Amino acid sequence: MAIKNFRHSPEFQKELEEARGSRLLTLGDLFFPMPSSWGLRGDPYLWSALAAQMNYERLEDECDSEPSFENHIKALFHELTGADIDKASTDPTVPMFAHGGMSSGMVSLNWWRGTGIPLLLRRHQNLIEKN
Numbered sequence: 001m002a003i004k005n006f007r008h009s010p011e012f013q014k015e016l017e018e019a020r021g022s023r024l025l026t027l028g029d030l031f032f033p034m035p036s037s038w039g040l041r042g043d044p045y046l047w048s049a050l051a052a053q054m055n056y057e058r059l060e061d062e063c064d065s066e067p068s069f070e071n072h073i074k075a076l077f078h079e080l081t082g083a084d085i086d087k088a089s090t091d092p093t094v095p096m097f098a099h100g101g102m103s104s105g106m107v108s109l110n111w112w113r114g115t116g117i118p119l120l121l122r123r124h125q126n127l128i129e130k131n
Helices: 010-021 027-031 043-054 066-081 109-130
Strands: none
Touching (some): 066 109
16 A cells, blocks of 8 residues: 655645645745655755745745746756756765665756756746736
8 A cells, every 4th residue: 555645645735725824835835745656766855955945035025036946956966966957967866865776865956957957947926827
């Protein structure tokens, strides 16, 4: 039996919505719920690390425009992986994200370029439009 990510549960979503109503949103809120699929084994660890980095940055104060938010994500991506997401041609391996398996610690540039960053940009735009 597969274990489901608790962040996908209706109970968690309800709690999250209630909590968001009672406090200021942070950029870290854009990372929940987590995606249900990833490119390589290091991607969920990078996702969590980015969420933690942005957890104290208020949505109202930081990165009001989409280009600056995208640049912010790319700068943190580079800081955490050592790779420039726009120029790198090979998937980086990040030792702190290595927890076993063939692609352990590897981060998928294709997934981040085609899925991860576009998802965060859509969520960012949706939250800005709502606020």
